[in-house]
Amino acid sequence: MTDSVSGELIAGATVLLQDTVAGEGPSVRRWCATNQYGFYSMRNVMPGTYRMVVRILGFRTAEGPVAVVNGTSMLKDVRMTQRAIEMQEVTAEAQQTVLASVTGLSRGVYIRSTPSDQNQYLLDGARIYNPAHLGGVLTTFNAEVLHDVQVTVGGVPPYYGGRIGGILDLSMREGTMERLSGSVGTGSLGSNMILEGPLSSSTTFLFSGRRGYPDVLVPYLENDGTPSRQSSSELIAKLSRSLSGSSRLFLSGYVGRDSYSNQVEDTGKRLNNRLSWGNSAVNLRWISIASPSLFLHASAVYTHYGFSAEHFLTGDIFLPPGTSLSSDYGVDDIVLRAHAEHYYDEEHTVRGGVELIHHAMGGNINEFSSQLARLSLEGLSSWELSVYLQDQWKLFPRVTAELGARATTFIGDKGSYSGVDPRFSLLVSLNENLRLYSSLSSINQFIHPYRNSGIFLF
Numbered sequence: 001m002t003d004s005v006s007g008e009l010i011a012g013a014t015v016l017l018q019d020t021v022a023g024e025g026p027s028v029r030r031w032c033a034t035n036q037y038g039f040y041s042m043r044n045v046m047p048g049t050y051r052m053v054v055r056i057l058g059f060r061t062a063e064g065p066v067a068v069v070n071g072t073s074m075l076k077d078v079r080m081t082q083r084a085i086e087m088q089e090v091t092a093e094a095q096q097t098v099l100a101s102v103t104g105l106s107r108g109v110y111i112r113s114t115p116s117d118q119n120q121y122l123l124d125g126a127r128i129y130n131p132a133h134l135g136g137v138l139t140t141f142n143a144e145v146l147h148d149v150q151v152t153v154g155g156v157p158p159y160y161g162g163r164i165g166g167i168l169d170l171s172m173r174e175g176t177m178e179r180l181s182g183s184v185g186t187g188s189l190g191s192n193m194i195l196e197g198p199l200s201s202s203t204t205f206l207f208s209g210r211r212g213y214p215d216v217l218v219p220y221l222e223n224d225g226t227p228s229r230q231s232s233s234e235l236i237a238k239l240s241r242s243l244s245g246s247s248r249l250f251l252s253g254y255v256g257r258d259s260y261s262n263q264v265e266d267t268g269k270r271l272n273n274r275l276s277w278g279n280s281a282v283n284l285r286w287i288s289i290a291s292p293s294l295f296l297h298a299s300a301v302y303t304h305y306g307f308s309a310e311h312f313l314t315g316d317i318f319l320p321p322g323t324s325l326s327s328d329y330g331v332d333d334i335v336l337r338a339h340a341e342h343y344y345d346e347e348h349t350v351r352g353g354v355e356l357i358h359h360a361m362g363g364n365i366n367e368f369s370s371q372l373a374r375l376s377l378e379g380l381s382s383w384e385l386s387v388y389l390q391d392q393w394k395l396f397p398r399v400t401a402e403l404g405a406r407a408t409t410f411i412g413d414k415g416s417y418s419g420v421d422p423r424f425s426l427l428v429s430l431n432e433n434l435r436l437y438s439s440l441s442s443i444n445q446f447i448h449p450y451r452n453s454g455i456f457l458f
Contacts, residue, residue, distance in 0.1 A: 001038040001054070001426075002009045004079040007204065008179035009038030011148055013056040017045065017066070026051065030346065031172070036148070036171060037248075039295045041343035045135040054078050058085065073292040099100065102228070118165035118445070124172050124252045126281040129305040129331060133212070133232045133258055144183075144194050145208045145236050147173040155425035155439030158388035158406040172252060174240040175206035189213070190232070193277070202242040210234040226298050230260045246289040254281040269312045277292040277307040293343040301335040329363030329377070349392040351404075357384040359447060384446060390423065410446040419444035 001010040013034045018026040029050060034040045054062040059080040066076065121128040123141065129139045152167035160167050172173045173196075180197030190212035198204050205312065212232035238252040257278035264271045285299040308328040334437040339353035365375040390404030406421045425439035 001034045001040065001080065003059075005176065005178050006083050006174070008147065008174045010034060010056060010080055011036040011038060011171075012061070013038075013040075013054055013059075015040050015042075016053040016055070017042065017050045018053060019048065019050055033345075035149075035295065035341060037295070039289060039341075041295070043293050043343055043345050052076070053082065053392065056080065059083055075127045075292070098444045117162055120160060120163035120165065120167050122167070122169045123254055123281065124170070124250070124256065124283050125285060125299055125337070126252075126283045126303055127333065127335070128254070128256075128279050128281065128303070130277065130307075131256065131279060141170065142192060142194070142208050142210055142234060142236065144192075145172050145238075147171045147205060154441070155402070155437070156423060156441045156443065157402070158390045158404040158421070158423050159350075159353065161386055161388070161406045161408060161421065161443065162357075162384070162445060162447065163356075166442050170329040172236065172238050173206055174250070175204035175238065177204055199239075204240045206236075206238045206240075208236040229262070230258075231259045232256070245453075250283075250285040250287075250288050252281075252283045252285075254279065256280075274310045274312075274419050275308070278305075280304040295341040295343075296339070297339045299335070301337070302332070303333045303335070304330065305348065306330040307363075309366075325366045327363070327365045329365060330361070332360040334358045343404070347394040350390070351392070352389040354386075355384075355386045355387075355388075358382075380413060382410065382446075384411075385409045400427045401425070408444060417446065 001013050001015075002008065003010060011034055012300075015026050015032050015034065016416065017030040019029050023073045030042050030045060030067075032040050032042055036050040045068050047068050050066050050068065052066040053066060060083045062078055062080055064381070066074070068074070092311075121131050123131075133140065141362040148171045150167070150171075152169070160169075175198075175200050182193065182195035183329070184193045185191065192208070192210040192312075194208045195208075196204070196206045197212060210233065213230075235255045236253070238250065241249045243249055255278070257276065259271070259274075259276040262272045264273075273351070281301065281303045283299060283301045285297060287295070287297040290296050297411060306329070311325040313323045313325070335355065335357050337353065338357045340351070342350045345349055359380075361377055361380040363377045365377075366376045386406055386408040388404065390402060390408040393401045394402065395401055402425045406423065409416060409418045409423070421442040421444055423441050425437070428436040430436060
């Protein structure tokens, strides 16, 4: 399922097979939804002539006759046409609470009463450890490059693991096949630009850059007039290429950097603080339709998160003049992942895969930053291997269950640990307007953020 203009894959479209009984209106014989890569499959359809209807918000309904012949498989690609949606004016008024999700994912999202740093942030499948910008003035990611945002607060599928908080899975656009286009914007808080278009008949690109400067609008942090400086920068790029057959290749990259500095003076003493942190990610993904009922995708990802803090003191009575205290911390991950989806029959869709992660951590945190004691992490290395399986089972016409598990083995410098996380959810459609949903998820987290009463960005 693709966009007829941009050529991008369409996720979440509803595909219906309808038949018409004499004297009655159309009835739905079979239905399914496209996955995040626009793939859909219906197996063991009775021979006959049907009417295929495809619906998704923001696109015109596509429909047409389909003839199913016994013993044969049919490949039918659908190109959807966008449609503008007109609505009456709506005014929304509310008061934001402390634990509410913030518009634009700017200050982090609080889910299931866990700290925001326990959430798992995924950008096109790449884990981003700390994407929030200081102060929450700018949105975490440029919304113009995002294609879809999936927030999972309960019933976590076995595909996800390693974080006890919520899941925020963000997918990027692929870039339009229509023509070379772009936009540039500027304002008091920052400037941004985006450029996209085709490189060839089978390749598209998308490039986005942002530069934030909140200190222009808020030049002073304290009443003493000492200026503070805060800036954010972001680069996002993606290449998409159609290979032979139904295969596609994606190469995406992300670089985000934040910096903050201020100066504090009091009775002849001066403290200069300089802080910087950021994420980098490179992601190579491949997708393919192996058979009419088997969909595959694999990826190789490298991510880096780094943080540094420097405190320069002059005139302090406890430390020599000109003393500099510095801290730094970094996490490097290499991730290999393979995933398969098998549309076994009308009642069962089986999903499974394997994920291998290598963590490399290091850093030295000064007691001035931690307010506790000096912390040294030198050359820590660990491996994390996970295998998961899930069956989406249609028990009855109005009852669907998802049963699965994720088994993880964590191997560190001082030993290995294992855990099996069962996952179960049940959806009951009582009528057209009422549904009952219940889930049970067990999650083991082996890597934990360093949190203390001082600097919170480690």
